[in-house]
Amino acid sequence: MGRRAGGAAHPRRGVSLSVAIRRRQGDFTLDVAFDAPNGVTVLFGRSGAGKSTVVSAVAGLLRPDAGRIAVNGRRLFDTADATDVPVHRRRAGVVFQEPRLFPHLTVRDNLLYGRRAGRARGDGPLGEVTELLGIGGLLERRTAGLSGGEASRVAIGRALLSEPDFLLMDEPLAALDAARRAEILPYLERLRDGARMPILYVSHNLAEVARLATHLVVLEDGRVARAGEPETLLSDPELVRLFGLREAGAVLRARVEAHAEDGVSELSISGGTLFLPRIDAAPGTPLRVRILAQDVMLATERPRGISALNVLPVTVVALRYGGGPGVTAQLAAGDDRLLARVTRRSAAALGLSPGTRCYAVLKSVAVAPADIGGPGGDAAG
Amino acid sequence: MLPPGSETWPELWPGIREAVILSLRVALVATLASLPFGIATAWLLARRRFPGRAVLNGLVHLPLILPPVVTGYVLLVLFGRQGPLGAALDQLFGISLAFRWTGAALAAAIMAFPLMVRAIRLAFEAVDPRLEAAAATLGASGPRVFATVTLPLVAPGIVAGAILAFAKAMGEFGATITFVSNIPGETRTIPSAIYAFLQAPGGERAALALVLVSVVIALAALFASEWVGARVARRIRGAA
Numbered sequence: 336m337g338r339r340a341g342g343a344a345h346p347r348r349g350v351s352l353s354v355a356i357r358r359r360q361g362d363f364t365l366d367v368a369f370d371a372p373n374g375v376t377v378l379f380g381r382s383g384a385g386k387s388t389v390v391s392a393v394a395g396l397l398r399p400d401a402g403r404i405a406v407n408g409r410r411l412f413d414t415a416d417a418t419d420v421p422v423h424r425r426r427a428g429v430v431f432q433e434p435r436l437f438p439h440l441t442v443r444d445n446l447l448y449g450r451r452a453g454r455a456r457g458d459g460p461l462g463e464v465t466e467l468l469g470i471g472g473l474l475e476r477r478t479a480g481l482s483g484g485e486a487s488r489v490a491i492g493r494a495l496l497s498e499p500d501f502l503l504m505d506e507p508l509a510a511l512d513a514a515r516r517a518e519i520l521p522y523l524e525r526l527r528d529g530a531r532m533p534i535l536y537v538s539h540n541l542a543e544v545a546r547l548a549t550h551l552v553v554l555e556d557g558r559v560a561r562a563g564e565p566e567t568l569l570s571d572p573e574l575v576r577l578f579g580l581r582e583a584g585a586v587l588r589a590r591v592e593a594h595a596e597d598g599v600s601e602l603s604i605s606g607g608t609l610f611l612p613r614i615d616a617a618p619g620t621p622l623r624v625r626i627l628a629q630d631v632m633l634a635t636e637r638p639r640g641i642s643a644l645n646v647l648p649v650t651v652v653a654l655r656y657g658g659g660p661g662v663t664a665q666l667a668a669g670d671d672r673l674l675a676r677v678t679r680r681s682a683a684a685l686g687l688s689p690g691t692r693c694y695a696v697l698k699s700v701a702v703a704p705a706d707i708g709g710p711g712g713d714a715a716g
Numbered sequence: 717m718l719p720p721g722s723e724t725w726p727e728l729w730p731g732i733r734e735a736v737i738l739s740l741r742v743a744l745v746a747t748l749a750s751l752p753f754g755i756a757t758a759w760l761l762a763r764r765r766f767p768g769r770a771v772l773n774g775l776v777h778l779p780l781i782l783p784p785v786v787t788g789y790v791l792l793v794l795f796g797r798q799g800p801l802g803a804a805l806d807q808l809f810g811i812s813l814a815f816r817w818t819g820a821a822l823a824a825a826i827m828a829f830p831l832m833v834r835a836i837r838l839a840f841e842a843v844d845p846r847l848e849a850a851a852a853t854l855g856a857s858g859p860r861v862f863a864t865v866t867l868p869l870v871a872p873g874i875v876a877g878a879i880l881a882f883a884k885a886m887g888e889f890g891a892t893i894t895f896v897s898n899i900p901g902e903t904r905t906i907p908s909a910i911y912a913f914l915q916a917p918g919g920e921r922a923a924l925a926l927v928l929v930s931v932v933i934a935l936a937a938l939f940a941s942e943w944v945g946a947r948v949a950r951r952i953r954g955a956a
Contacts, residue, residue, distance in 0.1 A: 394853055395852075395853075396849055396852075396853075421857075422852040422853055423852045423855050423857050426855075427853055429853040433846070435846055435847055437847060437850075437865060438869070439869060448851065448854050448856070448864075449854040449855050451864070452854050452855040452856035452860055452864070494853075494854075497853075
């Protein structure tokens with residue numbers, strides 16, 4: 336997006352947002368430290384975990400008690416020498432939970448507000464951004480007449496056109512219904528693959544994490560519980576309690592291999608082949624697939640006479656017993672990890688323990704485009 | 717208009733015209749000169765927490781509660797030729813307020829100030845501070861946020877406050893007559909003129925004429941405020 340993002344001057348790797356802050360608010364103490372490299376770093380946590388506080392602190396709207404915030408080596412906040420760059424000089428593109436469009440301006444004037452405010456220079460890529468977000472037809476409209484999805488996209492475009500050094504997105508889809516989310520997610524995926532800057536994206540929605548995250552930071556009670564690759568964290572049975580039993584599930588990188596004549600597409604993963612209803616992507620396309628733990632059944636023998644198309648040979652890596660009747664099993668399928676939820680009774684009946692070889696029956700698989708440049712995206716270099 | 721052929725008409729007409737023109741001038745000057753102070757005071761009261769805020773709030777509202785004669789008397793004491801502020805103004809700037817139309821404008825402005833501040837303050841309180849925060853993240857400095865986001869959103873309140881103040885200034889009587897007396901051509905505004913006409917035998921017709929003029933001006937101001945307010949609101953909220 337734009338000169339900054341699209342130009343060759345900024346190498347794709349090595350640019351990052353680094354955050355290490357502490358802040359007390361009554362009984363709640365936020366104490367976090369993490370790095371957000373280029374790409375989308377999702378800050379995940381339940382409500383009250385401190386996600387929005389982090390975003391406000393990085394944006395400069397809220398002052399931490401102590402710590403350091405830097406982007407690409409430029410310090411925005413540092414209690415060591417009392418650095419505190421004011422909000423309007425931080426060059427942060429912020430997308431809030433609500434669109435916060437200016438009601439007295441047209442869509443065009445909202446989009447160009449950053450330029451009028453003197454920050455964005457030159458003739459920024461208005462056309463490029465409106466095309467990316469599909470808002471070219473709205474330019475002369477008043478903001479009051481926009482739908483929720485349109486207003487969200489204008490808010491994202493406005494942040495991009497202010498020529499930020501990094502983006503902060505505080506649950507930008509939280510106020511939208513499922514249909515509007517589905518409308519905007521593809522734009523965010525394009526943004527992730529095109530914008531060469533750190534994007535800190537707050538979410539408590541695992542479907543968004545699975546689709547967008549290139550890096551994941553899990554917050555719990557004001558602290559970083561874990562940080563790392565989303566594939567690793569999402570398939571970690573220890574974190575299932577934070578993700579929620581219904582939502583927990585592994586994310587795998589896959590590649591489209593072929594489309595059969597009966598309408599089934601073949602995807603290769605490291606542990607075998609997946610068969611899915613026709614996917615609209617050319618052979619060779621890298622994809623992300625998400626498999627919910629509760630959609631995986633286990634069998635000690637290869638099941639026969641079953642309608643499920645996807646049965647993978649797996650090895651049990653670890654079992655996590657919670658307080659309830661369920662067990663979360665981490666499974667190895669080739670180089671990938673899957674999660675499965677089974678009952679204690681089933682686990683005992685099947686004699687599951689680390690090292691057990693068995694078969695995973697996948698009841699449902701969700702597919703999303705993979706981020707280009709990730710481990711599965713060698714096609715894009 | 718008075719019925720033609722009235723014998724008092726030719727003598728009364730100049731006095732009526734004088735009072736109307738003077739009233740318009742006094743009210744206009746009072747409104748425009750106090751508007752910047754009104755906006756600043758409304759902003760302070762709506763957005764800032766500072767020691768003495770309650771005192772400022774009370775001071776602004778005082779003319780609304782005090783008998784107008786008391787306000788006029790306080791002005792006379794402060795701004796009269798021998799008053800501390802009046803003497804200073806006279807010496808430093810050569811401005812004399814006592815028994816001048818400028819004094820009438822000051823009295824009208826003071827009396828209208830609470831109404832003006834109230835309307836504008838409500839508008840400030842209605843502005844979503846999250847919009848201002850969003851503007852700051854887009855690179856706008858504090859003054860720029862104020863000029864490009866806050867002020868446009870407060871505009872309907874400013875228009876409403878100004879028109880309210882103008883109408884109040886047109887009708888101010890007690891403080892004006894106490895402070896600057898009732899001098900034809902200098903401080904005899906419409907209310908003072910009506911009062912004077914009613915004191916003299918045969919003045920009822922002229923008083924009635926001024927009453928009608930007052931009603932017309934008040935209605936015109938009301939319609940103007942509705943029209944401007946609707947226009948501004950449409951511009952700000954956006955025609956859906």
